[in-house]
Amino acid sequence: xxxSKAFLIQTAGSAVAVLILTGIAAWARLAxxxxxxxxxxxxxxxTQDFPASKIDQIxxxxxxxxxxxxSGDLALxxxxxxxxxxxxxLTWDQAMAARPVNGQVVISFHxxxxxRGQLAFATWxxxxxx
Amino acid sequence: xxxxxxxxxxLAVPFFVLxxxxxxxxxxxxxxxxxxxxxxxxxxxxMGLGRGIPGVLLGGMIFAATVFVYQHRIFTVPFExxxxxxxxxxxxxxxxxxxxxxxxxxxxWWAAHVNHHTSQHYNLSTALRQTWTxxxxxxxxxWLPLAWLGFSPAQIAIQQGISLVYQFWxxxxxxxxxxxxFEAVMNTPSHHRVHHARNPRYLDSNYAGILIIWDxxxxxxxxxxxxxxxxxxxVKNLGDFKLLRVAFHEWLGIFADLARSKSIHEVLGYxxxxxxWSPDGSRDTSASLKTKWRELHRPTE
Ligand SMILES: [Zn+2]
Ligand SMILES: [Zn+2]
Numbered sequence: 261x262x263x264s265k266a267f268l269i270q271t272a273g274s275a276v277a278v279l280i281l282t283g284i285a286a287w288a289r290l291a292x293x294x295x296x297x298x299x300x301x302x303x304x305x306x307t308q309d310f311p312a313s314k315i316d317q318i319x320x321x322x323x324x325x326x327x328x329x330x331s332g333d334l335a336l337x338x339x340x341x342x343x344x345x346x347x348x349x350l351t352w353d354q355a356m357a358a359r360p361v362n363g364q365v366v367i368s369f370h371x372x373x374x375x376r377g378q379l380a381f382a383t384w385x386x387x388x389x390x
Numbered sequence: 391x392x393x394x395x396x397x398x399x400x401l402a403v404p405f406f407v408l409x410x411x412x413x414x415x416x417x418x419x420x421x422x423x424x425x426x427x428x429x430x431x432x433x434x435x436x437m438g439l440g441r442g443i444p445g446v447l448l449g450g451m452i453f454a455a456t457v458f459v460y461q462h463r464i465f466t467v468p469f470e471x472x473x474x475x476x477x478x479x480x481x482x483x484x485x486x487x488x489x490x491x492x493x494x495x496x497x498x499w500w501a502a503h504v505n506h507h508t509s510q511h512y513n514l515s516t517a518l519r520q521t522w523t524x525x526x527x528x529x530x531x532x533w534l535p536l537a538w539l540g541f542s543p544a545q546i547a548i549q550q551g552i553s554l555v556y557q558f559w560x561x562x563x564x565x566x567x568x569x570x571x572f573e574a575v576m577n578t579p580s581h582h583r584v585h586h587a588r589n590p591r592y593l594d595s596n597y598a599g600i601l602i603i604w605d606x607x608x609x610x611x612x613x614x615x616x617x618x619x620x621x622x623x624x625v626k627n628l629g630d631f632k633l634l635r636v637a638f639h640e641w642l643g644i645f646a647d648l649a650r651s652k653s654i655h656e657v658l659g660y661x662x663x664x665x666x667w668s669p670d671g672s673r674d675t676s677a678s679l680k681t682k683w684r685e686l687h688r689p690t691e
Contacts, residue, residue: 263446270400271442277407278435281515284411285426288418292425308621311590312682339629342427344510346627372642374629 291343296324303329306336309347319386322363326379328355330388337367339377346374356385391469392457394544398551406558410514413564422564424513429631431515436633437505438518448525456534456543465540475549478541479600482533482549486599489532491610494594500665501640502527508636510623512586517561522637553599557582577602580614587620588627590683593676625666625674640665 263271295301299318306315306329313331320327329336335355337348348369358365363382369375417424467474493503502523509516524530536546557577565579573580577598585596595612598605605611614620628635647660652669659667666675674682 267442267446271439274403274439274442277403278432278439281407281410281435282428282432284414285431285515286428288414288426290414290417290424290426292427307686308589311679311686341628341630342429342510343425344427344623344627346629348626348629369629371626371629372646373626373635373639377629 294325294340294343297321297327297338298324302327302338305338305345305347309338310336310349313349317388319381321379321381323380326377328379328381328386330386337369337377337379339379346377348374348377358384360384391542391544392460394547394551396548398548398555402555402558406514406518409559413514413562416564424563425511426513426515427511430509430511431513433631433633433636434509434511434515434519437522437636438520440522440633440637441520444522444525452525452530453543455531456537456546459534460537460540460543463538463540467540467542467545469542469545474541474545478536478545478549481536481539481541482546482553483598483600484604485532485536486553487597487604487608489529490597490599491608492532493527493529494597495664496662497640497644497665497667498661499527499529501644502529504624504640504665505636507586507624508628510621510627512561512563512583512620512622514558514561516586516622517558519636523641556600561586573602575601575603581605581611583620583622584612584614586622588623588625589618589621590676590679591618592620593625593679625676625679 297320299320302318302320303315305327306313306318310331313329313334313336315336316330316332318327318329325340327338329338330352331349333352334349335352337350337355338345340346348371350367350369355367358367360381360383363380365379365381365384367377367379369377413422413424414426416422417426467477490503493499502521505521506519509519533546533550537543560577560579560582562579563583567573567580568576568578572578577596577600581596581598581602584592587593592612595610596602596605597610602611628639644660648657651657651660656669659669664675664677666673666678671678
């Protein structure tokens, strides 16, 4: 047998500890506050992740938990995972080709680290200049 | 001695559990500043739990290699000698520094280490977000010279364990700064926060295990600056909390890039270049991000 009895007992004990600790963490409600995004906050996130990109325009999602920025031919996308923001970019045309379903747009990034992001936009594609 | 009579990490597990409960309790009481997100916590702890499985599978092979080298040693360091423990304390920590630096600066080894950095949080649970693929990446071979010098496999294993246990407590925002002399010599929560930060000016710094002196010696030290709060995670944060994504995403990224490589130059770049290397420079590396950041913050006359 590859795994000894002692190893299996230890692992089972640790697994129980993992569940208890996660339960305590959930109970404590210590997640970062996620205030509704405004344009200034979204711009700050975009500048952090794309320091060299000139931002032409920003759209905040309908629920204030995501944003899209246009930077030339690119769409910069900000979406939520847990209590943090994730940023990715793709071409503007690729992003606008996504279809909204029930007020949600799912954008594919072709990236194993973050395959897709979901944003609340009832009106899609976005129209620059408006 | 070949087999270690005890494993510092196993012995420390109850302490890890109690320390995490304490950190959560103090944060809950509002006495310290820290954040825990449920899925993030579960992912970190599960990575720590799963770490044992590849450890068992590859551990025998790594142990056999260490014993083999030890059998061809040039000196013999007695296990009981105090000077031996002092020597291995410094030598193991130096080895750790170069292991850790390699693990950040070359993509093949980054693929095995990146998961430790995938959390956007910095709390004691983050410390347990350990790699599953370190054995495959082969970085354990960096410790073989210690066996060749005459440190027994048991002594090397114990010192590695001590280093890992030391590094647990520094994964916290609950401690601001330690006394000045301590910050000068030792790796601390402040120094390691910088190591976990994705702010461009903080990237690729503070590789220390126990002693921060190596970073100061080799030019990779970066102090935590009050005007630049740490933002944790990796340059391109993960889109969710899936365990398999945390453990394997960079390996899959390497395979995907290799599949579309057009030359041996590209193959080498994708595997042995810095993380983020691309043939046309369209992706960001630490260096390119630092350059962009500097451009943005260039003092204007
Ligand atoms: Zn690291
Ligand atoms: Zn760490």
